[in-house]
Amino acid sequence: MRPLVILRPEPGAGRTAARAAEMGLTAACCPLFEGRALDWDAPSPGGFDALLITSAQTVRLAGPRLALYRALPAYAVGRATAAAMAAAGFDAVIAGETDGSAIAARIAADGHRTVFLPGGVDTAPVDPGPLSLHRVAVYEMVETDAGALDGLIGQAAVLMIHSPRAGRRLAGLVARERRGRLHVVAISAAAQAACGEGWASVQAAERPDDERMLALARRLCE
Structure with missing residues (x-):
């Protein structure tokens, strides 16, 4: 095998x-990369009508300021991200099983328009459709030495x-x-x-x- x-x-x-x-x-x-938290300024949650998180790394590395957005309707890409959000105190997280563009379409269909999207420095593109996405980098992925790979x-x-x-x-x-x-x-x-x-x-x-x-x-x- x-x-x-x-x-x-x-x-x-x-x-x-x-x-x-x-x-x-x-x-x-x-692992070829590891997550590193960044210092970030948290915009007022009052300026948004939904929260979108595309990676569980965001939940792990955003720090305590992420809790400011618990009252917003919460959306996630993937079950692992939704589970991480639930563990961090977000209620009734709606999870999409494909990608950020698909869940963005769901957010729009639910009637939301202005969405907070915390994430990594390098993230997969999201087609916003009618949404206004406010992206904030809360972490970056940095290369590991990957020395064990040869063996x-x-x-x-x-x-x-x-x-x-x-x-x-x-x-x-x-x-x-x-x-x-x-x-x-x-x-x-x-x-x-x-x-x-x-x-x-x-x-x-x-x-x-x-x-x-x-x-x-x-x-x-x-």
């Missing part, structure tokens, strides 16, 4: 590894890539002549393209969530 190498940041990497272990896979974590890819392995930025970094870390025995499972078509060429295979999940990524990875690991 090929080992699975999970390259996403913590704490998500640990959650993915735990789920992989439940599926009988041998998994190791080697983890010395043999055939399956690599999980959770963002285009991670795909680009992986392409920079692994020389083309080393890619022939390595399979890549990417969270999206954009992340798949960022990994470059020369891999044994590169596949994107049909929807951007861990369950579908792990289903692909299991077939490649066996």
Whole structure:
């Protein structure tokens, strides 16, 4: 069985590894990035009629000022983000299962227009439609040394890539002549393209969530 190498940041990497272990896979974590909190100015919650959070990293790294927005209707991208928001005291979080653009359309359909969107310095684009999105960077993702990666890819392995930025970094870390025995499972078509060429295979999940990524990875690991 090929080992699975999970390259996403913590704490998500640990959650993915735990789920992989439940599926009988041998998994190791080697995050290519880690989150770092930024100092940020919190705009008045009175200026917004909804809150959108696209990553659980926002909840983890925004700090106590995020609590100012608990009274706003709350929306999240993905179940993990919604769960993190609920744990942080947000009630009745509405979760979208695809991407930020899809949940933005839901927010607009619910009648909201001015939306607070705290997040990372580098975030996936969101089509706002009729919404006015007020973005504030509350964290940044910085590169780790990823020194353990060499030892983890010395043999055939399956690599999980959770963002285009991670795909680009992986392409920079692994020389083309080393890619022939390595399979890549990417969270999206954009992340798949960022990994470059020369891999044994590169596949994107049909929807951007861990369950579908792990289903692909299991077939490649066996």
